[in-house]
Amino acid sequence: MTWPVSLQIDAVDNGARTARALTAYRQFETPCFMPVGTRGTVRAVSMQDLEDIGFQVMLANAYHLALRPGAEVIAAMGGIHSFSGWNGAVLTDSGGYQTRSLAPVVDDNGVNFRSVYDGSMIRLTPESAVAIQELIGADIQMVLDQCPSLPAPIEVVKEAMLRTVEWARRAKKAHKREDQALFGIIQGGIDLPMRLESVQRTVECDFSGYAIGGLSVGEAHSEMLEVLEATVSMLPEGRPRYLMGVGDPVSLLEAISFGVDMFDCVFPTRLGRHGTVLSETGRYQLRRKENALEQGPLDPSCHCSTCMRWSRGYLRHLLMVKEPTAWRLISIHNLTWTNRLIIRAREAIRQGELSTLIKEVKEVWEMRDNGEGNPRNS
Numbered sequence: 001m002t003w004p005v006s007l008q009i010d011a012v013d014n015g016a017r018t019a020r021a022l023t024a025y026r027q028f029e030t031p032c033f034m035p036v037g038t039r040g041t042v043r044a045v046s047m048q049d050l051e052d053i054g055f056q057v058m059l060a061n062a063y064h065l066a067l068r069p070g071a072e073v074i075a076a077m078g079g080i081h082s083f084s085g086w087n088g089a090v091l092t093d094s095g096g097y098q099t100r101s102l103a104p105v106v107d108d109n110g111v112n113f114r115s116v117y118d119g120s121m122i123r124l125t126p127e128s129a130v131a132i133q134e135l136i137g138a139d140i141q142m143v144l145d146q147c148p149s150l151p152a153p154i155e156v157v158k159e160a161m162l163r164t165v166e167w168a169r170r171a172k173k174a175h176k177r178e179d180q181a182l183f184g185i186i187q188g189g190i191d192l193p194m195r196l197e198s199v200q201r202t203v204e205c206d207f208s209g210y211a212i213g214g215l216s217v218g219e220a221h222s223e224m225l226e227v228l229e230a231t232v233s234m235l236p237e238g239r240p241r242y243l244m245g246v247g248d249p250v251s252l253l254e255a256i257s258f259g260v261d262m263f264d265c266v267f268p269t270r271l272g273r274h275g276t277v278l279s280e281t282g283r284y285q286l287r288r289k290e291n292a293l294e295q296g297p298l299d300p301s302c303h304c305s306t307c308m309r310w311s312r313g314y315l316r317h318l319l320m321v322k323e324p325t326a327w328r329l330i331s332i333h334n335l336t337w338t339n340r341l342i343i344r345a346r347e348a349i350r351q352g353e354l355s356t357l358i359k360e361v362k363e364v365w366e367m368r369d370n371g372e373g374n375p376r377n378s
């Protein structure tokens, strides 16, 4: 028995919707952006910062937490909320995606890969991924999946899709915590019939929500959108839909217009640590010389704690001398900017004006069709 995340939909605008998602102990508004707390914190910022920005749900990586400090340690410390001091909802990623870059050897029963910490071999199975995430104790956990990089031969994509379906069934069977939601993951690359098969077989298992995986992994932006729209339209209306690893402004809004409710991406924080600032006029590099004497804020339209207090010139200085405070302050701005975009999308849906917002944002942010801008891991 898994916790059925109920979605109280309060407004719709064509395919898009705003809602309140209820987990066993917490709730959050959707559409929502989940900052990525890979190792139990979002890099360079604190839980207090995230709370002040207004985030209601964050993502943590079960794979990293299971290696350091260990799922048992987190359980002994009272679970991820009490351990990390985060009062909002938490979703844990199973680790399937992380193993992609760790020379994984996948068989029908699980995946072997090397630890990023000491190089030792680790085995993850559908059942052990569930057990680890039950110990960590997030509000929502994800099934173990296999996500091939694209482009890939159709047989490889199919094998990964069928394996993910089978692993989802096993995860559902293994899941014991009744106060925890479990999401299935749709795979199938950019092949529509394969996506359809993945949706049908995964929905049969009756999960608390559905994630759309295997997109933004090397395919063209236009292909991603076509597959995403078709996949979302096949998913049950009353369950949350989560698009994994996508976070550039235009893709977020387009996905919201199709009816996606949840997102995660390292885009705002990773860019921030490298000095790239998100703003109403697009993104820019703070390191550039012209910012050295700039007395205005990072973005004149932003009301985050960084923009309220510090100039571009000062923040550029911190960045140039590699002060960690720069990473924090710019990350706070980029996270606030992203959250504000999602809040604007919710407001636009309530007003029936999402398409106008998308047009405005597209004019500023021309999506480059090269897969850039969607880094998943921090």
Ligand SMILES: [Zn+2]
Pocket (backbone or CB within 6 Å): 298, 299, 302, 303, 304, 305, 306, 307, 308, 332, 333, 334, 336
């Ligand atoms: Zn700001």
